Every structure is written in structure tokens, then in C-alpha cells.
Amino acid sequence: MSAEKITTQKVNFKVFRFNADEDYLPYYENYTLDVTSEDVVLDVLNKIKWEHDGSFSYRRSCRHGICGACAIKVNGRSTLACKESMTTMIEYFGNDITLEPLSTKRAVKDMIIDKGDFWEKHAAVTPYLVADIDECPSCENLVSPHDAEELNEADLCIQCGACHYACPVVEINSDFFGPAAFAAAYRFEADVRDNDGDRLINVNEEKQGVWDCVKCFECAEVCPKEINPIEKITKLHQMAFKRGVAKNNVATRHAVGFLHSIKKHGVLDEGGLVLYSEGAHIVKHIPVALQMFRKGKIVMPWNMPKSDNLDEIQKLIKSSSTVKF
Amino acid sequence: MKKLKYALFTGCTAKQSTPEQMMSTLAVARKLNIELIELTEASCCGASHLQDYDDFLSLVLNARNIAYAEKHGLTMVTICNTCQLNTAMTKHRLDKNPELKAKVNEKLAEVGLEYKGTSNVIHFLYAIIDDFGLDKIKEMVVKPLSQFNIAPFYGCHNIRPSELHDESHKQKENPYKPTSLDDLIIACGGKNVDYEEKNKCCGFHVELQAPHTAAVLTGTAIAGATDNNADMMVTPCPLCHLKLDTQTKSASEAIGREVSLPVLHMQQMVGLALGCTPAELGLQHHVTDVNFI
Numbered sequence: 001m002s003a004e005k006i007t008t009q010k011v012n013f014k015v016f017r018f019n020a021d022e023d024y025l026p027y028y029e030n031y032t033l034d035v036t037s038e039d040v041v042l043d044v045l046n047k048i049k050w051e052h053d054g055s056f057s058y059r060r061s062c063r064h065g066i067c068g069a070c071a072i073k074v075n076g077r078s079t080l081a082c083k084e085s086m087t088t089m090i091e092y093f094g095n096d097i098t099l100e101p102l103s104t105k106r107a108v109k110d111m112i113i114d115k116g117d118f119w120e121k122h123a124a125v126t127p128y129l130v131a132d133i134d135e136c137p138s139c140e141n142l143v144s145p146h147d148a149e150e151l152n153e154a155d156l157c158i159q160c161g162a163c164h165y166a167c168p169v170v171e172i173n174s175d176f177f178g179p180a181a182f183a184a185a186y187r188f189e190a191d192v193r194d195n196d197g198d199r200l201i202n203v204n205e206e207k208q209g210v211w212d213c214v215k216c217f218e219c220a221e222v223c224p225k226e227i228n229p230i231e232k233i234t235k236l237h238q239m240a241f242k243r244g245v246a247k248n249n250v251a252t253r254h255a256v257g258f259l260h261s262i263k264k265h266g267v268l269d270e271g272g273l274v275l276y277s278e279g280a281h282i283v284k285h286i287p288v289a290l291q292m293f294r295k296g297k298i299v300m301p302w303n304m305p306k307s308d309n310l311d312e313i314q315k316l317i318k319s320s321s322t323v324k325f
Numbered sequence: 326m327k328k329l330k331y332a333l334f335t336g337c338t339a340k341q342s343t344p345e346q347m348m349s350t351l352a353v354a355r356k357l358n359i360e361l362i363e364l365t366e367a368s369c370c371g372a373s374h375l376q377d378y379d380d381f382l383s384l385v386l387n388a389r390n391i392a393y394a395e396k397h398g399l400t401m402v403t404i405c406n407t408c409q410l411n412t413a414m415t416k417h418r419l420d421k422n423p424e425l426k427a428k429v430n431e432k433l434a435e436v437g438l439e440y441k442g443t444s445n446v447i448h449f450l451y452a453i454i455d456d457f458g459l460d461k462i463k464e465m466v467v468k469p470l471s472q473f474n475i476a477p478f479y480g481c482h483n484i485r486p487s488e489l490h491d492e493s494h495k496q497k498e499n500p501y502k503p504t505s506l507d508d509l510i511i512a513c514g515g516k517n518v519d520y521e522e523k524n525k526c527c528g529f530h531v532e533l534q535a536p537h538t539a540a541v542l543t544g545t546a547i548a549g550a551t552d553n554n555a556d557m558m559v560t561p562c563p564l565c566h567l568k569l570d571t572q573t574k575s576a577s578e579a580i581g582r583e584v585s586l587p588v589l590h591m592q593q594m595v596g597l598a599l600g601c602t603p604a605e606l607g608l609q610h611h612v613t614d615v616n617f618i
Contacts, residue, residue: 092501092502168525168526173537206534211531212535212538215481216481216485217482217485217486218481220485221485221486221500234376237378238376238377238378251533254534255377256378258369258375258378261369262371266368267368268337268341268369288571288574292342292571292612295609295611296610297341297342297612299342307365307367307368308365312366312389313368313386315436316389316432316435316436317382319432320382320385320432322379322380322381323382
């Protein structure tokens with residue numbers, strides 16, 4: 001037992017309310033509640049329902065951070081209500097706390113959202129093992145500890161949707177699979193028993209795939225299971241190159257272009273990178289490039305700066321490269 | 326106070342598309358009497374893209390850059406959020422994994438270098454705030470920005486992943502309610518603007534492969550600052566600056582609304598308050614005119 005004394009303080013809650021069957025618009029209800037140092041966010045949701053308004057609705061089930069049902073947003077931060085301590089939230093945001101569903105535009109009733117898009121994306125990455133296994137195998141399918149480690153905790157995902165609805169790309173591009181689906185794709189691609197040939201190609205497609213990730217790290221920041229989805233996205237990029245399924249397109253050339261530039265100059269040749277990535281499509285950048293040129297923001301090829309000791313960099317590229325495209 | 330001295334990793338844009346960032350960094354360092362030793366041997370950090378292609382090579386090149394800072398026995402200072410992320414992430418991974426560090430050092434030994442892990446890596450913003458001190462800057466302000474509402478735009482790679490950045494910061498930065506840039510605005514005499522997009526993504530990294538997504542993010546950020554009465558934005562990241570300053574046309578088209586605000590580099594804002602001239606700070610290099618100075 002901890003010897004620390006349980007403390008209580010008053011916290012002002014502004015709570016998102018909406019009933020798709022009755023309301024035209026959502027509104028916010030204010031509650032001032034006593035919050036103890038032991039409370040998690042779910043305790044607050046329960047207090048509102050049990051002590052103030054029985055119609056207040058939210059998803060909850062296991063209360064142990066396993067089922068992934070109770071993810072909501074606290075002051076804009078995706079969080080798993082049963083795992084997140086109120087003390088931490090007060091430390092983060094002070095005593096004025098806003099509770100909202102993961103995605104207000106998908107709200108059905110109060111904290112409950114229609115997670116249909118999340119499940120669709122999840123299903124689209126074939127989130128299961130594809131393997132031809134004998135119905136009556138003579139021995140087990142062995143996976144070495146080293147191979148199991150390659151999953152990098154991706155199999156801990158509880159599909160709570162915290163990262164999916166924290167991802168800015170999901171909100172803009174409805175085709176984008178989203179960080180949770182990518183983490184699931186990685187989990188099975190990294191499994192030595194899996195022999196699905198299409199999953200990696202599918203998640204590398206333009207428009208919907210890993211190359212549209214903006215690298216904002218919102219997913220890594222919110223994941224309650226610390227899965228670090230963006231790390232899995234990076235690994236899917238690397239797998240595509242290593243397994244030779246990376247298509248020759250603007251996104252892959254953009255990644256490879258850095259290598260060419262560093263090899264030649266040590267530093268990045270910005271203009272050269274755009275040219276290498278875009279090819280003939282570079283013409284669409286001309287209007288902005290002209291504006292930048294007039295303001296002294298474009299360095300001409302003959303004036304490109306170079307790193308000192310460039311030979312070292314070139315030697316290291318030769319000896320340390322692990323991929324070919 | 327002892328004179329502050331750092332190894333400066335300029336990154337690539339400071340020498341190309343954002344010359345004003347280099348000018349203002351040096352101008353502010355002169356005013357604050359901070360000595361910056363430029364790491365002229367440094368390569369590009371890979372800007373979070375090289376690692377998508379070749380992770381190990383990216384580690385080796387970034388470790389080489391840090392090794393040069395270590396040779397000087399100095400903390401490395403970055404002036405780009407993405408350089409900061411890539412360099413600090415390399416440091417984190419090598420310091421936590423002796424096996425990986427040995428592998429990287431095996432390569433570095435070929436060119437007579439070694440990564441030891443002795444130099445910290447911090448963004449110039451935090452060098453100013455943590456090491457120099459906001460109070461001292463406040464005392465040195467000669468031309469306060471008191472007539473302006475200034476919207477801070479933090480840039481993802483200085484605040485997320487917070488676990489990584491907490492390792493190098495003296496004070497934790499809350500990625501959902503960051504304060505460093507707000508505090509700096511106030512120290513410079515300006516009024517800080519609170520708006521939803523201040524800790525959001527500008528879209529820079531997908532500008533080529535997902536131009537619509539990138540443009541919407543840029544447009545939404547400028548619109549958010551505008552709607553909260555900002556006269557200008559300020560950012561510590563040259564990549565965010567490029568998006569917010571040069572891409573307003575595509576951003577406006579993407580969100581169906583004309584948006585445009587002057588955007589200062591963090592160093593330019595401090596420089597103005599400390600009495601540097603607009604020309605010294607390179608304001609003439611902006612695509613969106615900074616026409617109120």
C-alpha cells in the first residue's frame with residue numbers, strides 16, 4: 001500500500017453533449033466535480049453519469065486498458081479514459097478540463113462515435129496472418145525470440161482509435177489508412193510466418209498509403225500502449241525498399257533523392273531534390289520558385305554549398321549503405 | 326555569466342532557401358554574446374526522409390555530425406526542428422543501444438571519427454530560453470514588439486515525441502500546451518496569440534507527394550492565427566517557415582479562403598526586439614512581405 005495520502009480537488013469540466021436522434025447541434029454542459037488523486041478519466045465519466053445525468057453516454061468495458069472502448073479526447077488530446085490519471089491531466093491542463101469524443105464530427109451520442117471508418121481501414125490492410133499451414137502439421141510453427149522481437153510491440157494494439165483520430169491526415173484524406181491500420185499491417189508483415197504478397201504493396205499505394213504520413217508524431221504521442229505507430233510507418237517504408245516492392249514514384253524518389261544529394265554535396269541540394277523527385281512535373285513548382293528566386297531564396301547549381309571533408313561522407317555512404325533502389 | 330558557446334549545426338535550408346534564418350541566427354548570437362562554432366563538416370540530417378530509405382546510413386551520417394560537435398567539446402545547437410529531431414533521435418538510439426552504437430562506430434572509425442555520446446543536442450530556441458534566460462532577454466529588449474499580436478507556431482519536431490525532447494530540455498514542454506515560444510514572445514514585449522493550430526503540423530514533409538494534404542494544413546494554420554487576430558506568426562522551424570511564407574497561394578486555394586500573414590523566424594523576432602535592423606535579419610528575403618516594420 002502506498003503511504004501517500006489521497007487528496008481531493010475541485011475541477012471544472014466542460015463536457016461535449018450531442019444526441020444525433022434529437023439534436024441539430026452539439027452543445028457543452030458544465031460540471032464542477034471533486035476529483036481525487038486516485039481518479040482516472042473514466043471515474044469522472046462515471047461520476048457524471050451516476051451522480052448528475054443518467055443519459056450521459058460513453059463506451060466502457062474492461063476498465064483495464066485492454067478492450068480499447070473508452071478512448072476520448074481530453075483538452076484535445078486523445079486518451080484512454082480508464083488508463084489516464086486525472087492527476088496527470090490536471091498537471092497538463094490545469095483545473096479547466098474539456099471532455100470530447102475522439103472525433104466530434106463522428107459523434108452519435110455524447111462520447112460515442114461512429115468508428116466505421118476506423119474499422120474499414122483496419123480491415124483493408126488484411127490484419128491477420130496469411131499462411132499456408134498444413135491442417136495436420138507434424139510440428140509447431142516455430143518463431144524465434146529474435147523474430148518475435150521484430151514485431152516491435154505492434155501486436156499490443158487494442159484498436160482504441162486514439163492515434164487514428166489524432167492523425168491530421170485522416171481528417172483531410174479519407175482514403176488514408178491511418179496510423180493504427182499501418183501498425184496492424186506492420187505487425188503481420190513483420191511476422192516470419194506470414195506470406196501475404198499484397199499487404200505491403202497495398203499500404204505503399206499513393207493516396208491511401210504510408211507515403212502520405214506527414215511525420216507529425218501525433219500518433220506516437222497519444223498511443224496508450226506506447227506502440228509508436230510512426231515508427232511502424234517508417235519500417236513499412238524501409239520494407240518496401242528492402243523487398244523491392246517500392247514503386248518508382250514521387251514519394252520514393254523523394255526519399256532516395258536525399259542519398260544522391262548527400263553523396264554529391266554532403267548537404268541537401270534543395271532544387272536538385274525537387275527535380276529528382278518530380279521529374280517533368282517540376283514545371284508546376286515554377287511560379288513559387290520564381291517568387292523565391294526574386295527574394296534570394298534559390299541557390300543556383302553552380303553556387304551549391306558543399307560540406308567540408310566531403311570525401312568522408314562519400315566513404316561512409318559507400319561502406320554503410322544497406323539498401324539499393 | 327560565463328559566455329555561452331555552442332557548435333552550430335546550420336542544416337541545409339539556412340544556406341539555401343532561408344538565408345534570412347542564418348543571418349538572424351548570427352545577428353542574435355552577436356547581440357547575446359553567444360559564440361557559435363559552425364560545423365562546416367556536417368552533412369544533411371536526412372530530414373526524416375533518408376531514414377525511410379536507409380535507416381542505418383541515416384544513423385551513421387547523423388552520428389558523424391554529432392561526433393564533430395563532440396570534437397569541439399560543445400553542445401550542438403540546431404536551428405531547424407527536423408534537424409533537431411533527427412539528430413536527437415540518433416543520439417537517443419545510440420546512447421540506449423550499445424550494440425548499435427558499436428556498429429555505427431565501426432563505420433565512423435573508417436574515417437577516423439567516434440561517436441561518444443558526450444554532446445547534448447538542443448534547438449537554439451531552448452538554448453536561448455534555458456541557458457541564456459528569458460529574464461535576461463527581457464532586460465535587453467530595446468524595441469519591444471508591444472504593438473503586435475504574435476501567433477506562435479511551434480512545429481511538430483520540437484515538441485513531439487515529447488519523451489525524446491524531454492531528455493534534452495531543462496524544462497519539460499507540454500506538447501498539448503507548449504509555452505516556450507509564447508514565453509519568448511512575451512519576453513520580446515509582444516502579445517502571444519492562443520489558437521488551436523499552434524502545436525499542429527504545417528504539412529511540409531508531404532508537399533511533393535500529397536500536395537493537397539500539405540496545403541490544407543498550411544492554410545488551416547494561417548487561418549487559425551488570423552481568426553485570433555494575429556498580426557504575424559513566429560516559428561523556430563525553417564521548414565514550417567517555408568510552408569507558411571511561400572505557399573500561401575496553394576494553401577488559400579486548398580481551404581477556399583484567401584490567407585496570408587507575415588511569418589518571422591524565432592531569431593528574427595528576438596533580433597527585432599533587441600534592436601537589430603530588418604536588413605540584418607534578412608526580412609527582405611521573405612516571400613510574404615513583412616511590411617509593418
